[in-house]
Amino acid sequence: MSPIVAGRFDSIPSAEDAARTLFARGFSVWDVSIMSVRPSGEAQPGERAGTEAQTQADESACNVMLAACVGNGLSSVAVDVLREAGASHLERAQGCWECGQWTDFDPNAHGEPVQDGEGEYWPRPLARESVAEQSTGNEDPGSELEHFVNQKRAEHD
Template sequence: MSSIVAGRFASVADAEEVARKLYARGFSVWDVSIMSLAGDGPRGSGVLLAARAKGDRRDEAADVLQEGGAADLESASGKWEGGQWIDFDAGSKPSLMEAPGGGMLARARIWRRSRRASRVAAWAGQCGGRRAPAPCRAGGAGGGGGGEHR
């Protein structure tokens, strides 16, 4: 079984735009599937974009779908062949991921931001107050030997 993240979009064009963003992040065309929803099931009408993703890539795919305007972001396990979620059942109730702002996705984003902020603070302390990881010579007391930071 494959690990799948999916979201519903209002149009094929919206789903295709998000698919392009996934491709730009290294997802293969074999890992992204777009399908039409008739509207008579629990998912409603629209277009479903599904992405096969493992581990940390699940969070990355979910973030891209969410930032692209996906409604009803869901997590699933299913059979994936030839770039398609072949055992998808539009009539089954989706397993929705927690909403932004308080759920798993939000906590992951906050954690990543705090890690980034810590790295920036460390670079600023070693590199004369710069806020970005520009090349510098960190040395002196506690500098750790004067290597270049990039």
């Protein structure tokens, strides 16, 4: 069984944007799966074929789920990316992940909901805080930031 983080999107393009962000943050194409989930609960992994009109009709008739296998230790990153991309119903689950697909996915079963505030992986909040630091303009631009991050790292540990 593999740990999985999943979220729902309103459209395939928005899920694909989130997938591209996951790839940029260290996920492999084998770690991310996008599937259409029809209102009846029937999952359609990788459903994208057909004409543009058919694809648009499919998008309006279904929810799109992006699932990421997070056995690589990037669970918090996945939660952050999905949340920032506008995913709803974020959840954690255990499932069988094979060849880039969640093979035992059950659209009627739900995993453990991701709590608000969960997923903020550590360096990101520091970057926002460090921008607010006052600079005299005489320092090496990296040294002040480095000092700030080292101070926060010591507080965090």
